[in-house]
Amino acid sequence: MKYFISACLMGKKCKYNGGDNYDADLASLVSNDDIVLICPEVDGGLPVPRNPVELNDHKALDKDGNDYTSFFIKGVESVIEKAEKENPDAFILQPRSPSCGIGLIYDGTFSKTLIKGNGLLSDKLLEKGYKLYTPSTFKALKDQSISSLSIDIDAK
Secondary structure, eight states: OEEEEEGGGGTOSOSTTSOOOOOHHHHHHTTTSEEEEEOHHHHTTOOSSOOOEEEETTEEEETTOOBOHHHHHHHHHHHHHHHHHHOOSEEEOOTBOTTTOOSEEEOSSSSOOEEEOOOHHHHHHHHTTOOEEOHHHHHHHHHHTOSOOOOOOOOO
16 A cells, blocks of 8 residues: 655654654554655755744634745645545545644644635545545545545535
């Protein structure tokens, strides 16, 4: 299987604060698969570290109101272009992220409040029909040994 995976989940230090979201269980589950690491925010030209950003009315803004939407869109386009060339079986994406969040994202107030919604990349991938998983839904899929897991996302 070929998976595109949020790079931070595999230990790449590309998170806004210079850290990662390494998930050892996920790394173990995909160790025999073909994986491509992605970070749409870095692909879009944002540095590491950088100001945290949340979505507010489909705009990527930091606490001070600086608009980073163009960087996010550039990163989304870069990942879509790679996906169209490499045809992954699925994406495994970082939860809650303004790029990669699936089903739940932060509300744009920087108060750690979650709302229904998707990151900008996830929205585009869903529009194009790709299968998306969070690490927990992917682990559940593997644990259940079933061929597909449906995620009800009514966040649009």
